[in-house]
Structure formats: C-alpha cells, structure tokens
Amino acid sequence: MTDPRIWLPHYPEGVPADIDPSQYTSLVALMDDSFKQYAxxxxxxxxxxDVSYAETDAQSRAMAAYLQSLGLARGDRVAIMMPNVPQYPATVAGILRAGYVVVNVNPLYTARELEHQLKDSGAKAIVIIxxxxxxxxxxxxxxPVKHVVLASMGDRLGGLKGMIVNFVVRKVKKLVPLFSLPGAVRYNDAIAQGQRSSFAAPPIGPDDVAVLQYTGGTTGVSKGAVLLHRNLIAxxxxSEAWNEPVMRQVPDGEQPTSVCALPLYHIFAFTVNMMLSLRNGGKVILIPNPRDLPAVLKxxxxxxxxxxxxxNTLFNGLAHHPDFNTVDWSHLKVSVGGGMAVQGxxxxxxxxxxxxxxCEGYGLSETSPxxxxxPVTAKEFTGTIGLPIPSTYIRILDDDGRPVPLGQAGEIAIKGPQVMAGYWQRPDETAKVMTADGYFKSGDIGIMDERGYTRIVDRKKDMILVSGFNVYPNEVEDVVAAMPGVLEAAAVGVPDEKMGEAVKLVIVKKDAALTEDAVRQYCHDNLTGYKRPRVIEFRDELPKTPVGxxxxxxxxxxxxAVKAAGVPVN
Known part of the structure; x- marks a missing residue:
C-alpha cells in the first residue's frame, strides 16, 4: 500500500519518516537516563x-519523597503555579517520579480561573510561588487542595543572593501581595523534609497520565487535555528528529543551549524547551519575565x-528593541515560531x-503540542505551518468529516502518537473533536498544497462574514503588519447593520506619525474591498495572553459597533 504522506519526499535529508516512542517506558525513564548521563x-x-543535572536530580527526588510523605495516592494530581524558575523543572520531575500527574497552571489566573482548574483537575496539592x-x-x-508548597524567587539561588532577590521582590518591587495560607510549607523546607524521607519509585508505564494541560480558555470553558507519558515522549x-539537520552543526564540546522565554506552564515550552533539553543534555536559559525585554536581552x-x-510578539518585540545588538545571535541554529501565526x-x-x-510550526495543547x-533548513519564510513532523498524519476535512481535495480549505485534523487521550472527565467534549479513526479535529481552517505544506486561514470562530464573503483575520493582519510605521496589528469582526459584520483593525504604532488615512490607503492598495477595515483604532498595546x-x-x-454604511464589497 502506498504511503499517503505526500510530504515525506520534502523532508530535509536525515529526518526520518517515523520515530519510536517505545524506546522509553515513561518520561521518568527519559529523565533518569539524562540525570545519569549528564550529571x-x-x-x-x-x-x-547554574543548576546542574545532578542538583535537579537530587532536588526532584526529594520533592517526590516529600509528596509521597503526604499520603497522596498514585495518579493524584499536583498543580504547579510558577513562572520560569529552577523549582519548576525540579517539581515536574518530582511529581512524575512519585507517580502523580502534573497540572500546569497559569500564574496570572484570577481566583475564579484558578478555582475552576483546581476543582476540575481534582488537584490535592499545589506548588506555588x-x-x-x-x-x-x-x-x-x-x-480539593489540602497541601500547599510555597516557593519564592530566590529559593535556589543560595545564601546571600537568594536573600537579596527575595528582599527586592517582596519589599522593593512589592510583587508579593499580603496573603494567609495556614499550614503552607516553604519550598526549601519541603525539599529538606524530602531528603530525610524514603522514596519508593512506583511502576510507571507509557499509558499512565503525565500531564493535564488546560486549553487556553479563550474559546470557552477551559478543558484539561490528558497527555500520557507516551504522548510527550513522542x-x-x-521535535529532536526535526531539529537534527541544524542542531548537529553545534560544535563538539559545545553544550546545546536553548532560550526558555516562553512560560513552562505552556505546553510549547514544557515539551520543546524543558523535556527536549533533558533528552539531549542541553542547557536551558530560564527567563522568568519575557515581557521585560531589556532584562531578556541583558x-x-x-x-x-x-x-x-x-x-510572533516576542520575536517582533526583541527585533525592534534598541538593545538587540548587545546579544551575539551568530550561534543561533533554529528559531521556532509557534503559539500564534508568525507574520511575514x-x-x-x-x-x-x-x-x-x-521556522513556523503548529500544534495545540491537545497534540503535546x-x-x-x-524545515529547519529553510532559508526563507513560507507563510505556512510547514509539513507534518515524523509519525504525524494531517487531513483537511469538510464539515461532514470527509477529506477535501488538495488546495481546498477545510478543518485541519491530526493523527499521531502525540495526540492526547481525550479531555479530562469530558467524554462528550472528546467525542466532538476525535474522529472514529483517531484524528483530532483542531478547529483551525487550513489549505494543504501538493507538497504537504499547510497554510492556516484561521480559526473557525474567528472568521469574519462580510456580506457573505469570508474574511480571515490572519490575512488582514499579515498585510497590515508589513506596512511601515506599524508595530503590531489585529483584526476582528464587529456587527454591521448592513453587511452583517465588518472588519475592525486595531494597530499599535511603531511611528507616531502614522495616520488613519495612510492605513486606509495602504489597505485599499493591498486588500480587496470586503477585506478592508471599516473601523481603525490605535492603541498603545494589544491585549494578550501571558504566552503572547x-x-x-x-x-x-x-x-x-459599526453603523450602516453603503461600502462596496469588491
């Protein structure tokens, strides 16, 4: 039978068609190997x-022993609510080693959002900064939370430095609002207690749950994607296989190093920074606050x-920053753009x-991601999300779930060893997104070409319907972002009494002299009538999730809202 993967001939040399996730029985086995090999x-x-592999190994083992001493049952959920600090990876390793399930929590959640996630996951314990x-x-x-472990920014920085950092965070920058959590145990005390406790390594297999990764909630109620050990290993x-053509160019004796400016609670950084680095013995530069661009560049x-x-927003912000050239970018082998569309x-x-x-990539919480x-060997931006990575199958489906011909738009559906087991305790929601033959329906609309490259035209729900014409915000944004004087742009649909919906464009200026008239003229020159914005608004910044x-x-x-206006739509 012919392999249906039309994209395989277009893989870079050396990238395999498939990977073998069975080489590890669990993420714990992967971590144990790395802790030994790269101590x-x-x-x-x-x-x-600098925190060594040996230190992370010892700290995570102590955390595992501490959690077990609380009497948690195998498979219980433990939440983590921290930015990118060394306690994060050590805690993840500890939770997994002890046979529990990691629940990644956005530290910027409101109390309402946090309550929903803790209740929905059934988390018995939380490690929180x-x-x-x-x-x-x-x-x-x-x-259901019964146990709280309380971390601080300076916990693992040692003596005087740790004390100074904590003093600045608490007293100078006043980043720690007053709180009362009776019974909470300080992180360093938990580690010390764990070092005195015995640790019993439980049997953990590929089909055990490793992580509950909650979807962003921007599309409705936040649901937990159930990621098994084998999903994340895969x-x-x-990712390793895909990056290999350029990462093998790292000189011998130079440790592969990645920048982790994305938050570790987000599945992109969790897998592609933390877990991938563990696999290849790499070093991760932890950036606790990527919005502080001067600090990132320093x-x-x-x-x-x-x-x-x-x-996209981080690449854009850094590239426009006056301190950009204080950094030596010459060793950079791969820049992976994900999480949102990268603009040309x-x-x-x-x-x-x-x-x-x-290299723009694509994925979701539900696909690990x-x-x-x-291809990492590409020398130019394609405007597509690229090719399916090894062991992955992509179909473009119509509204009835049937594959559409190449070149036609439809819903992107994904099958592969990285696809989640389902939504946590939501069989009804799982049934809505999984096909009978194991494809996950993404909710994104895409078009695949004859080489297997897919271009996203947008989320189903984000599409703007102007007098019966489909307008995809990404297209409008990509065009406007290329205009001189524009730093960022976002397009949405707003109600229109005559056309049903009209395009509203929100712009962050790079050049203060940029005018609405100039934007309108640019859109007139670059977009057909119905795609042109009816409303143009300038703002100091765009509202964003912590991931950007x-x-x-x-x-x-x-x-x-837009009032009726007889604007031509062609």
Whole structure:
C-alpha cells in the first residue's frame, strides 16, 4: 500500500519518516537516563546561577519523597503555579517520579480561573510561588487542595543572593501581595523534609497520565487535555528528529543551549524547551519575565545559545528593541515560531537581524503540542505551518468529516502518537473533536498544497462574514503588519447593520506619525474591498495572553459597533 504522506519526499535529508516512542517506558525513564548521563552538565541557568543535572536530580527526588510523605495516592494530581524558575523543572520531575500527574497552571489566573482548574483537575496539592499566593487564598477553601508548597524567587539561588532577590521582590518591587495560607510549607523546607524521607519509585508505564494541560480558555470553558507519558515522549523525539539537520552543526564540546522565554506552564515550552533539553543534555536559559525585554536581552548577552522557540510578539518585540545588538545571535541554529501565526514582516526582520530564519510550526495543547513545522533548513519564510513532523498524519476535512481535495480549505485534523487521550472527565467534549479513526479535529481552517505544506486561514470562530464573503483575520493582519510605521496589528469582526459584520483593525504604532488615512490607503492598495477595515483604532498595546496570543475577544467586545454604511464589497 502506498504511503499517503505526500510530504515525506520534502523532508530535509536525515529526518526520518517515523520515530519510536517505545524506546522509553515513561518520561521518568527519559529523565533518569539524562540525570545519569549528564550529571555534571548545567541543566538550567537562572539569574546568573547554574543548576546542574545532578542538583535537579537530587532536588526532584526529594520533592517526590516529600509528596509521597503526604499520603497522596498514585495518579493524584499536583498543580504547579510558577513562572520560569529552577523549582519548576525540579517539581515536574518530582511529581512524575512519585507517580502523580502534573497540572500546569497559569500564574496570572484570577481566583475564579484558578478555582475552576483546581476543582476540575481534582488537584490535592499545589506548588506555588508566593507572588500569587494571595490569589490561591481567595479560592482554596472551594477546591480539593489540602497541601500547599510555597516557593519564592530566590529559593535556589543560595545564601546571600537568594536573600537579596527575595528582599527586592517582596519589599522593593512589592510583587508579593499580603496573603494567609495556614499550614503552607516553604519550598526549601519541603525539599529538606524530602531528603530525610524514603522514596519508593512506583511502576510507571507509557499509558499512565503525565500531564493535564488546560486549553487556553479563550474559546470557552477551559478543558484539561490528558497527555500520557507516551504522548510527550513522542513529541520530544519528533521535535529532536526535526531539529537534527541544524542542531548537529553545534560544535563538539559545545553544550546545546536553548532560550526558555516562553512560560513552562505552556505546553510549547514544557515539551520543546524543558523535556527536549533533558533528552539531549542541553542547557536551558530560564527567563522568568519575557515581557521585560531589556532584562531578556541583558540575560541573553551573557550566553551562547542555539535554539529559540518563541511567539510572533516576542520575536517582533526583541527585533525592534534598541538593545538587540548587545546579544551575539551568530550561534543561533533554529528559531521556532509557534503559539500564534508568525507574520511575514516579523520573519523578514528576524532573518535580516540574526541570519536565522523563523521556522513556523503548529500544534495545540491537545497534540503535546507540535504537529507540523517548516524545515529547519529553510532559508526563507513560507507563510505556512510547514509539513507534518515524523509519525504525524494531517487531513483537511469538510464539515461532514470527509477529506477535501488538495488546495481546498477545510478543518485541519491530526493523527499521531502525540495526540492526547481525550479531555479530562469530558467524554462528550472528546467525542466532538476525535474522529472514529483517531484524528483530532483542531478547529483551525487550513489549505494543504501538493507538497504537504499547510497554510492556516484561521480559526473557525474567528472568521469574519462580510456580506457573505469570508474574511480571515490572519490575512488582514499579515498585510497590515508589513506596512511601515506599524508595530503590531489585529483584526476582528464587529456587527454591521448592513453587511452583517465588518472588519475592525486595531494597530499599535511603531511611528507616531502614522495616520488613519495612510492605513486606509495602504489597505485599499493591498486588500480587496470586503477585506478592508471599516473601523481603525490605535492603541498603545494589544491585549494578550501571558504566552503572547492576541485576545481577539477583548478587541471584539469593545464598542463602538459599526453603523450602516453603503461600502462596496469588491
């Protein structure tokens, strides 16, 4: 039988058609191998402090023993609510080693959002950084959480430095609101207690649940994607295989190093930074606050690094920053763009300034996350999400679930060893997105060409219907983002009495002299009538999730609505 994967001939040399996830029985087996093999290497660099694989191994074992001493049952859920600090990877390893399930929590959640996730997951314990303890205080009584471990920014920085960092965070920057969590145990005390406790390694297999990864909630109620150990192992090996053509160019004796500016609670960084680095003995530069661009660039100026996964907004912000050239970008081998569409203008600027193209990839929490990516050997931006990665199958489906011909738009459906087992305790929601033959329906609309490259035209729900014509916001945004004077742009649909919906465009200026008239003329020159914005609004910034995705809903919800106007639609 002929392999239906039309994209395989277009893989870079050396990238296999398939990977073998069975080489590890669990993520714990993967971590144990790395802890032994790379004990002397630096695993994480944070605020000038290097943390070795051996230290991470010992700390995670102590955390595992501590959690077991609480009497938690195998398979119980333990939440983590922290930014990118060394305690995060050590805690993840501890939870998994003890036979529990990691529940990644966004530290910027409101009490309402946190309560929902803790209740939905049934988390019995939480490891939380003190900066967000006041949020937990507001809702903990309504959740199943019985045990709280309280971390601080300076926990693992040692003596005086740790004390200074904690003092600055608490007293100078006032980033720790007052809170009361009786019975909470400090992180360092939990580790010390764990070191005195016995640890019993439970049997963990590929079909055990490793992570509950909650979807962003921007499309409705947040649901937990059930990611098994084998799902995440598969995605680590898929990502490694995909990056191999350029990562093998890292000189012998130079430790592969990645920048982790994306939050570890997001599945992109969790898998492609933390777990992939563990697999290949790499060093991860932990960036606790990617929005502080001067601090990010100052930290990067101290390192040699090879891999930089990020979102469009971060690439854009860094490339426009006056301190950009204080960093040595010459060792960068792969820049992976994901989480949201990469804009052509941003990709062009990044390539000009670093010499390393942005390889746009695509995936979701439900796919651990990577499903497709552009070849890392590409020298130009394709405007597509690339090819399905090894062991992955993509179909483009119509509304009845049937594959459409190449070149036609339909819903992107994904099959592979990285696809989730389902939504946590939501068989009804799982049934809506899984086909009978194991494909996950993404909710994204795409078009595949004859080589297997797919271009996303947008989310089903984000499509704007103007007098019967489909307008995809990504297209409008990509066009406007290339206009001189525009830093960022986002398009949404707003009600229109005559046309049903009209396009509203929100712009963040790079040049203060940019005018509405100039934008309208540019859109007139570059977009057909019905795609042109009826409303143009300038703002100081776009509302975004902590990962950097634009919150279109917030743009959509803000008045004014468009009044009837006889605007031509061609």
């Amino acid at each position: 002397d290497r630096t695993a994480y660099s944070f605020m000038g402090k 003190e900066n967000f303890a006041a949020t937990l205080q507001k809702c903990i009584a309504s959740t 995605n680590v090996l898929q 930290e990067l100026s101290k390192h040699t690094f090879h891999s930089f996964p990020a979102v 203008a941003v990709a062009k600027l990044w390539l000009e300034k670093t010499g390393c193209p942005i 990577s499903a497709t990516c552009n 995705k634009v919150l279109r809903r917030e743009l959509r919800d803000r008045p004014p």
